[in-house]
Amino acid sequence: MERNAFFDNAKVFLIFLVVFGHMIQPFISDSQSTEAIYIWIYTFHMPAFILLAGFFAKGSGNKKYIWNLTKKLIVPYFIFQTLYTIYYFFIGKADWQTGVFYPQWSLWFLFSLFSWHILLVLFKKIPAGWSITLSILIGIVVGYFGEIGHSFSLSRTFVFFPFFLIGYWLTVDQMMLVKHRKVKIASIAVMASMFVLIYVFPVIDTGWLLASKSYSNLGVESFGGFVRLFVYAIAAVMTISILAWIPKRNLGWVTVLGTRTLYVYLLHGFIVQFLREFDLLSVHHWFDVVGIAGLSALIVISLSSKPILTISQPLIEGRLAKVKSLFNRRHKGTSS
Numbered sequence: 001m002e003r004n005a006f007f008d009n010a011k012v013f014l015i016f017l018v019v020f021g022h023m024i025q026p027f028i029s030d031s032q033s034t035e036a037i038y039i040w041i042y043t044f045h046m047p048a049f050i051l052l053a054g055f056f057a058k059g060s061g062n063k064k065y066i067w068n069l070t071k072k073l074i075v076p077y078f079i080f081q082t083l084y085t086i087y088y089f090f091i092g093k094a095d096w097q098t099g100v101f102y103p104q105w106s107l108w109f110l111f112s113l114f115s116w117h118i119l120l121v122l123f124k125k126i127p128a129g130w131s132i133t134l135s136i137l138i139g140i141v142v143g144y145f146g147e148i149g150h151s152f153s154l155s156r157t158f159v160f161f162p163f164f165l166i167g168y169w170l171t172v173d174q175m176m177l178v179k180h181r182k183v184k185i186a187s188i189a190v191m192a193s194m195f196v197l198i199y200v201f202p203v204i205d206t207g208w209l210l211a212s213k214s215y216s217n218l219g220v221e222s223f224g225g226f227v228r229l230f231v232y233a234i235a236a237v238m239t240i241s242i243l244a245w246i247p248k249r250n251l252g253w254v255t256v257l258g259t260r261t262l263y264v265y266l267l268h269g270f271i272v273q274f275l276r277e278f279d280l281l282s283v284h285h286w287f288d289v290v291g292i293a294g295l296s297a298l299i300v301i302s303l304s305s306k307p308i309l310t311i312s313q314p315l316i317e318g319r320l321a322k323v324k325s326l327f328n329r330r331h332k333g334t335s336s
């Protein structure tokens with residue numbers, strides 16, 4: 001599939017929000033505006049990211065694809081699960097010890113992404129409308145079972161799967177419908193209204209947006225399914241609204257960063273957890289949040305840089321291509 005700048009631009013914007021959201025999370029109880037920003041981001045940033053992942057899963061299904069996916073997702077999962085556990089121990093993080101299948105930090109996404117591809121083998125055989133409806137029903141039903149939680153990333157896998165499946169069924173032309181002028185105008189009202197509602201009525205439990213808790217744990221066991229359906233609707237509308245304003249044109253080096261989001265996703269936790277553990281950040285005024293946003297952008301740029309890619313590629317991709325390329329360039333330089 002030919003690269004489309006729109007998707008890379010969307011990915012770099014969303015990975016920035018992932019980092020920024022993780023950076024401000026410790027301060028949401030101290031500031032109503034910070035909490036509103038955090039919740040506003042979480043209404044759409046993972047659903048949108050997962051939608052894009054599904055869009056690029058068109059070749060899913062054959063044995064070679066699954067095997068490559070195992071090397072790309074499951075092997076890095078175990079590597080970084082081990083690295084994060086060791087890292088947490090050395091920085092003195094209290095809850096450093098965990099099981100192999102209880103994902104550290106944001107590693108749940110790797111496990112879930114692999115699972116979504118496996119689920120897709122079955123669901124893509126069902127007509128689009130029926131498969132999406134079935135996935136939504138499953139996402140609603142799993143919330144009634146307390147046993148389905150953070151372990152194996154099961155809850156998030158099922159709850160977020162509809163977005164992955166919708167992304168799979170969408171075509172480029174359908175995705176570009178969000179760029180229509182009327183959609184863009186409406187999206188401004190949607191995004192602004194959502195922020196105001198969140199700010200004025202900060203009653204949304206982030207557990208609904210993180211999708212890792214059962215309805216009983218969220219305190220609405222009887223009507224949890226209806227609440228989740230409502231959360232699905234909010235996520236869908238907000239995702240459309242955000243994507244409507246993602247630029248379609250190539251933004252040069254910014255667009256290139258969108259091809260390296262997996263590196264940022266896997267590595268930013270080492271920085272964020274260090275900053276958290278030693279209380280190196282604080283929020284006392286709105287410009288502190290702006291400063292953290294700037295630092296988040298710097299983290300995204302730094303972790304997407306060639307030196308970081310060269311060092312971490314063997315761990316993330318299981319390849320030495322960038323190391324060999326660097327060695328070959330130096331060898332040519334010395335020989336000439």
